[in-house]
Amino acid sequence: EADIYQTPRYLVIGTGKKITLECSQTMGHDKMYWYQQDPGMELHLIHYSYGVNSTEKGDLSSESTVSRIRTEHFPLTLESARPSHTSQYLCASSDPIPSHEQYFGPGTRLTVT
């Protein structure tokens, strides 16, 4: 098992609430990622970071924001949750070149009612 952790694993929350999904890794990786996984299985990149104080938006537009103040920590925040945010969120980090391998956390399944 990779040393990358996500909390909570499951979250049911009402519309309009602010939530933060936590992601931490103990491998010292500079590069970290957030993916959103649709109920129909497909994964889409929503945020990535190449190191401390570096964050970028991914291919899929998302109303969430991220921060990278420490190497090991890459939290994702939704200021005002909506039912359209219901999804599974997967965090990952990757080995440096030349491995390129990504390690995934167990995911957070978010339901917004």
Added chain:
Amino acid sequence: AQSVAQPEDQVNVAEGNPLTVKCTYSVSGNPYLFWYVQYPNRGLQFLLKYITGDNLVKGSYGFEAEFNKSQTSFHLKKPSALVSDSALYFCAVRDSGYALNFGKGTSLLVTP
């Protein structure tokens, strides 16, 4: 843009039979290709990768994949399927940065 396609939503195979999960790719330059597996309520687990070298790549749990440049394919294979292999399988390609672009996934069902 770097992309992969998985043409099958589901693959069914009997236990003990060989299995193949298909993936084709579209890239500019040399591809960095990956296979991941996802079990229920779990994150993705790395199976194998192709970056350079031998076209036949061996990975975890007895899986292997064959890189075919002329057919732009990277099919996942296993000589003898197990019921415990039933899961979602994702093919992926590294994009121009370092993130992965995933296929839509293939559900593998191995029946006893």
